[in-house]
Amino acid sequence: xSEFGPHQFSVVSKRTPFVDGPSKVSGRARYxxxxxxxxxxxxxxxxxxxxxxxxxxxxxxxxxxxxGVHGVITYRDxxxxxxxxxxxxxxxxxxxxxxxxxxxxxGDEVAAVAADTEEIAEAALDLIRIEWRQLPxxxxxxxxxxxxxxxxxxxxxxxxxEPILLERGDVAAGFAAAELVVEETYTTPFTSAIPLExxxxxxxWEGDRLTVWKSGRNVYGDRQSLATVFGLPLNxxxxxxxxxxxxxxxKDESRLQFITALLAKKAGRPVKLCYSLxxxxxxxxxxxxxxITVKMGVTRAGDITAIDATCIMNTGPYVPxxxxxxxxxxxxxxxxxxxxxxxxxxxxxxxxPVAGSYRALGAxxxxxxxxxxxxxxxxxxxxxxxxxxxxxxxxxxGQPGPAHKPSGRPIPPQPIAGGIPFSSNGLGExxxxxxxxxxxxxxxxxxxxxxxxxxxxxxxxxxACIYQTGQAPSSAIVRVEADGTAEVLMGTLDVGQxxxxxxxxxxxxxxxxxxxxxxxxxxxxxxxxxxxxxVGSTTTFSSGIAVQEAAGDAxxxxxxxxxxxxxxxxxxxxxxxxxxxxxxAPNRRISVVDALRRKLPRQIVGRAATSPGSDRYIINAxxxxxxxxxxxxxTGEVRVLRYVAAHDCGQPINVMAVEGQIEGxxxxxxxxxxxxxxxxxxxxxxxxxxNLDTFKVPAQPDMPPMDVxxxxxxxxxxxxxAKAVGEVPVAPVAAAIxxxxxxxxxxxxxxLPVTAEKVLRGLQELRR
Numbered sequence: 158x159s160e161f162g163p164h165q166f167s168v169v170s171k172r173t174p175f176v177d178g179p180s181k182v183s184g185r186a187r188y189x190x191x192x193x194x195x196x197x198x199x200x201x202x203x204x205x206x207x208x209x210x211x212x213x214x215x216x217x218x219x220x221x222x223x224x225g226v227h228g229v230i231t232y233r234d235x236x237x238x239x240x241x242x243x244x245x246x247x248x249x250x251x252x253x254x255x256x257x258x259x260x261x262x263x264g265d266e267v268a269a270v271a272a273d274t275e276e277i278a279e280a281a282l283d284l285i286r287i288e289w290r291q292l293p294x295x296x297x298x299x300x301x302x303x304x305x306x307x308x309x310x311x312x313x314x315x316x317x318x319e320p321i322l323l324e325r326g327d328v329a330a331g332f333a334a335a336e337l338v339v340e341e342t343y344t345t346p347f348t349s350a351i352p353l354e355x356x357x358x359x360x361x362w363e364g365d366r367l368t369v370w371k372s373g374r375n376v377y378g379d380r381q382s383l384a385t386v387f388g389l390p391l392n393x394x395x396x397x398x399x400x401x402x403x404x405x406x407x408k409d410e411s412r413l414q415f416i417t418a419l420l421a422k423k424a425g426r427p428v429k430l431c432y433s434l435x436x437x438x439x440x441x442x443x444x445x446x447x448x449i450t451v452k453m454g455v456t457r458a459g460d461i462t463a464i465d466a467t468c469i470m471n472t473g474p475y476v477p478x479x480x481x482x483x484x485x486x487x488x489x490x491x492x493x494x495x496x497x498x499x500x501x502x503x504x505x506x507x508x509x510p511v512a513g514s515y516r517a518l519g520a521x522x523x524x525x526x527x528x529x530x531x532x533x534x535x536x537x538x539x540x541x542x543x544x545x546x547x548x549x550x551x552x553x554x555g556q557p558g559p560a561h562k563p564s565g566r567p568i569p570p571q572p573i574a575g576g577i578p579f580s581s582n583g584l585g586e587x588x589x590x591x592x593x594x595x596x597x598x599x600x601x602x603x604x605x606x607x608x609x610x611x612x613x614x615x616x617x618x619x620x621a622c623i624y625q626t627g628q629a630p631s632s633a634i635v636r637v638e639a640d641g642t643a644e645v646l647m648g649t650l651d652v653g654q655x656x657x658x659x660x661x662x663x664x665x666x667x668x669x670x671x672x673x674x675x676x677x678x679x680x681x682x683x684x685x686x687x688x689x690x691x692v693g694s695t696t697t698f699s700s701g702i703a704v705q706e707a708a709g710d711a712x713x714x715x716x717x718x719x720x721x722x723x724x725x726x727x728x729x730x731x732x733x734x735x736x737x738x739x740x741x742a743p744n745r746r747i748s749v750v751d752a753l754r755r756k757l758p759r760q761i762v763g764r765a766a767t768s769p770g771s772d773r774y775i776i777n778a779x780x781x782x783x784x785x786x787x788x789x790x791x792t793g794e795v796r797v798l799r800y801v802a803a804h805d806c807g808q809p810i811n812v813m814a815v816e817g818q819i820e821g822x823x824x825x826x827x828x829x830x831x832x833x834x835x836x837x838x839x840x841x842x843x844x845x846x847x848n849l850d851t852f853k854v855p856a857q858p859d860m861p862p863m864d865v866x867x868x869x870x871x872x873x874x875x876x877x878x879a880k881a882v883g884e885v886p887v888a889p890v891a892a893a894i895x896x897x898x899x900x901x902x903x904x905x906x907x908x909l910p911v912t913a914e915k916v917l918r919g920l921q922e923l924r925r
Contacts, residue, residue, distance in 0.1 A: 166666060167666060167734075169662060169666045169808070171812065172811070172812045173813060174658075175658045176658045177651065177657060186400040188399060188401070189359065189431060192370055194359055194370075195427075196427055197359060198227050198272055198424060198427070199273070199428070200269055200270065200416070200417055200429065201275065201281075201282055201430070202269045203267045203285055204265060205260035205262070205265040205266075207842075208260075208263050208294040208509075209259075209260070209261055209291070210260050210291045211290045211292065212231075212258045212259070212260075215231050215232075215267075216285070216287075217229040219284040220284040221281075223277065223280060223281045224277075225273040227271045227273070229269070229281065230256065230269050230416070230419050231267070232254070232257050232258045234419060235254050236386050236387060236419075238385055239386075240382065240415050241253045251312045253475055255386065256268070256412075256419075261474035261475070262474050262508050262510050262511065262842065263510070263837070268282070269420045271428045293307035295307045295309065296507050296509050296839060298470070298471040298503070298507055299505075301314040301505045301507045302314060302503065302505060307508070309506040310506045313506075314507070316479055316504040317477065320503050321483060321500070322502075323483075323490055323499070323500040324499045324500075324573065325497065325556065325558070325573050325574060326496040326498065328465050328499040330497060331454055332497075334456075334463075335456065336457045337455050337456075337534075338453070338454045339530070339533060340452040341450070341529075341907065342450040342451075343449050343451070343530075343907045344447065344907065345447045345521070345522045345525060345829075346834040346835065346836065347445075347510075347836060348829055348833040348834065349407075349437075349438055349444070349515075349833070349852065350403075350405040350444070350825075351437060351438055351849070352403030352404060353402045353403050354401065354403055355437035355441075356413055356432050357371075357413075357432065358371045358413050358430050358431075359417065359428065359429045359430075360417040360421040360427065362427075365393055366393050366394075367383065367389065367393065367394045368394075368397075369383065369417070370396075370398070371396060371398055371414055372398065372399070372401050372402070372404075373409050373650075374398075374401075374408055374652055374692060375650075375690025376396040376648055376650065376682040376685075376688075377648055377682050377687055377689075378409075378690050379396045380394045380682040382414075383414060383415070383418060387418065397680060397681045402653070403653050404653065404691070406514040406515055406516050406693075406884075407441065407515050407516070409514070409690075411511075416430065417429075434848065434849070438846060438848065439510065439844045439847060442476065442514065443510055443835055444512065444518075445504075445518075445519070445522070446512075447526075448468070449467070449468045449489075449522065449525075450467045451465075451530040452465040455538060457538065459535075461494065461495045461549055462496075463495065463497040464497070464499070466498075466501070466526070467501045467502075468500070468501070468522075469503045469505065470482050470485070470502070470503070470505065470522075471509060472504050472506060472511075472512045473507060473510055474506055474509075474511065476513040478504045478519075479502075480518070481504070481518045482519060484518050484519030484520055485502070486502060486519075486523060487519075487520065487523065487624070487625065488520065488623055488888070489523050489527050492621060493550060494549055494556065494557065495549075495556070495557075508842055510837070517624065517822075517885070518884075520624060520884070520887070521887055521890070525892045525895070528620035528622075528892030528893070532896045532899065535601075536603045542618075542619055543588060543592050543599070544599060547588050550584050551579075551623070552582065552585070553578060555576065555577045555775060556575035556576070556577070557575045558575020558576030559575075561773070565772050566772055568770065568773070568774065568775055570626055570627065572775060577774070578773070579775050579776070580773075580775065580872050580880075581872040581873060581878075582779060583779055583805030583868040583869070583870040584780075584781065584805060586803075586870075587780055587781035587803035588621060588781040590866055591781045591801050591803035592783065594801050595617060595785065595864075597783070604899055604900045605900055606902065607901070612790065613790070614787065614788040615788075615798075616788070617784070617785050617897055618783070618892075618894060618895065618900055619781065619783050621780065621781045622779065622780050622889040623777050623779055624885040625694065625778075626694060626695075626778055626881035627692065627695030627696075627699060627881065628695065628776065629693075630699075630768045631647070631648075631699045631703040631769070632648070632687050632688065632764075632765060632766040633706070634646040634685075634686055634764055635668070635707040635711045635762075635763040635764075636760060636761065636763075637668065637670075637749065637760065638760055639750070641670070641674060641749045641750040641753075642674045642675070643664060643708075644677070645660055645675065645676070647679050647685055647704065648685045649680065649696055649700045650680035650691055651679065651680075654696070655814035655818075656696045657677050657679055658814060659811050659814060660696075660704050661677045662811055663708065664677075667712055668708050668732065669735070670732075671735065674735065686766075687766075688700060694778070694881035694882070694883045697810060697875075697876070697880075697881065697882070697883075698769060698876065699767070701877070702767050702769040703765050703766070703767045705877070706765035707764055708763055709765075710764060711761045711763025712732060714763065715732060715752060715753075716730050716731075716737065718737075718752040718755055721755065722751075722755060723737070723746075723747060725739050732749065774873060776872065776875065777880075777881075778804070778807070779804070779805040780803060780805065780886060782802050782803070782823070782890060783800070783803075783893060784800055784890075784896075785800070786894060786897040786898055786901055788898060789913075790902075790920060792913055793912075793913035793914060793915070793917030794913045795913065797831075797894060800862070800893075801863070801864045802819050802820075802863065802866065803868060804819060804882060806870070806880055807870050807879045807880035808875070808879050809879065809882075810876075810879050815865075816867075818882050819886040820860075820863060820886075822884070822885065822887040823887075824859075826887045826891060827855045827860070827890060828854050828855045829910070830894040830909065832854070832912075833852065833853065833910060835852060891909055891911075895909075898911055902919065902923075904916055904919030904923065
């Protein structure tokens with residue numbers, strides 16, 4: 158075969174180091190805290206000591222008089238336009254302003270100060286005098302739903318005003334057909350993403366023009382919300398995102414950008430406002446706690462006839478968590494073949510700190526409940542847990558129902574109806590291949606309670622998952638320059654997951670250029686074209702399709718130049734390593750550089766604006782995780798000895814990045830499963846953790862040896878056959894570990910995290 162003959166991928170599906178890796182490991186990368194904006198002063202926020210109160214009066218005169226202070230803002234300075242619009246967590250019920258005279262949780266924003274130094278700003282906060290009128294508060298979501306509960310929001314404590322209801326088939330008939338019905342309740346706590354870089358923002362005004370640098374995930378969404386709040390046209394606002402030190406979906410849905418911009422306007426100077434680690438932990442955005450009850454009906458042969466799930470989520474006082482709750486429903490309603498399902502979700506406002514988007518929002522909670530329940534049902538049927546999953550997992554054809562007829566409208570990535578096939582589905586392979594690697598030993602009779610030589614109990618657990626591949630409008634520009642190099646311009650941004658590398662890989666593969674000749678420019682709402690936010694496992698799929706089409710447009714233009722030069726039809730040509738060649742006669746060739754010399758200007762510009770999706774298929778990713786644990790029977794201490802994560806993410810674009818995403822997701826899942834828990838003092842609503850000394854996140858020594866398996870899968874719709882992976886690996890971890898602990902001990906933990914105290918208590922109860 159000739160060097161320029163038919164070929165497989167040149168750069169796709171290789172192990173490619175991140176293009177921004179050298180700058181990060183060398184310290185050259187510049188984060189928000191590293192940016193020096195001429196004339197910038199420091200901002201600090203005064204936060205509420207009460208969970209629910211009205212400001213009767215506020216006196217800022219002493220703070221304003223302090224030398225070095227350039228401005229103080231309170232609710233009296235705030236625009237009366239709501240900061241809440243649509244976001245990934247959900248749409249707003251009633252207005253929320255930049256600052257308000259009423260606070261709704263301990264840590265709520267009250268005022269902000271701009272000063273020459275952080276120390277002066279902190280001192281100024283202490284000089285602000287406030288008279289408060291405390292109001293009744295409610296911290297428990299079930300109590301908040303009672304008719305006599307304190308009202309957190311003007312339109313009531315139930316976000317959206319009514320429950321979320323998702324149904325397929327006839328649940329009552331499904332339970333009537335069941336030979337066994339099992340019902341159980343599972344709970345999960347507040348947790349925090351706590352990225353290495355706390356959130357930060359810089360704002361500067363030049364007349365009526367606002368420039369914002371923000372550690373976020375959506376420059377176009379930020380620009381739109383700032384324009385709405387400040388009453389400005391979009392072309393008066395520029396939003397840029399520098400290097401982001403981790404996001405996990407968690408760096409938006411706060412007042413930070415609005416407070417910083419308002420403070421800069423009041424001060425007449427640029428303002429930099431960065432959270433401390435303690436502020437990030439206490440006043441960032443927490444993962445929603447959940448209470449999920451799952452009722453499942455099955456036949457004795459092991460077929461699922463009905464699933465009825467109810468989920469209650471605490472969203473705090475502001476960000477509506479309706480989309481989070483819906484995401485928790487995905488596994489509960491779609492992972493296993495069942496003609497009759499029902500999901501009822503209650504998202505509740507309380508006076509706890511604010512919950513919001515966090516990697517795989519809702520899915521870890523929902524999958525913990527579902528996959529714990531699947532093990533419980535399998536045991537009652539006398540069926541091995543892995544065999545039960547292999548029998549019942551949703552197949553490529555989708556859920557039962559009337560055959561889907563394409564309508565021209567994209568199918569949502571998380572439907573409830575049956576009859577719709579998947580674009581690809583490797584879940585069966587994930588279960589089978591993962592089970593083989595972990596050397597799964599069937600145990601239909603229940604927990605094995607194996608013992609090591611040192612007396613520790615050993616167990617193995619499994620959990621499967623399903624997750625959406627996000628679909629959102631995007632656009633891209635791909636330029637090929639006179640010297641044969643290329644640039645990718647996109648509004649999306651890399652939050653540490655490696656998307657800037659993935660997107661340049663796709664452009665290079667499409668263009669037929671070496672990867673080192675392609676660079677990307679991202680996340681500037683003024684100079685890069687429109688894009689969705691980096692949310693919902695969307696970037697590789699949606700931005701990937703846009704960059705593939707834009708690069709394809711540029712490639713067609715290059716091939717047209719080559720067709721003229723080589724006197725060959727465009728269909729007979731291809732590009733590899735920067736050379737245009739005839740596929741049937743590879744010696745007939747012309748370099749991209751020489752082809753560009755034949756036109757003026759010597760530049761090719763490819764463009765694409767896409768609304769990705771399919772009217773024929775559901776586009777979902779799948780995984781099966783296996784955990785091996787050991788448990789000390791005297792203390793209840795749990796150690797994860799080995800972990801196997803088998804994933805169907807379609808065709809991996811960058812194998813190194815995919816493996817890193819899975820390993821990192823499992824690491825976060827370990828914290829959710831075993832150690833992480835936030836709460837509030839039930840007496841006064843104060844967060845119980847202020848730093849990492851009381852909020853234990855896993856460290857490298859906690860990471861077990863891990864096997865990452867990527868099953869052979871090529872998606873029918875995704876760019877180069879790819880689909881989602883970023884959020885997927887977090888979802889099944891807690892259930893896999895809890896199921897392994899049960900296999901080792903016979904103790905079923907239904908309330909996360911799986912702590913030594915809970916395990917020991919369960920062991921003691923079994924011994925009675």
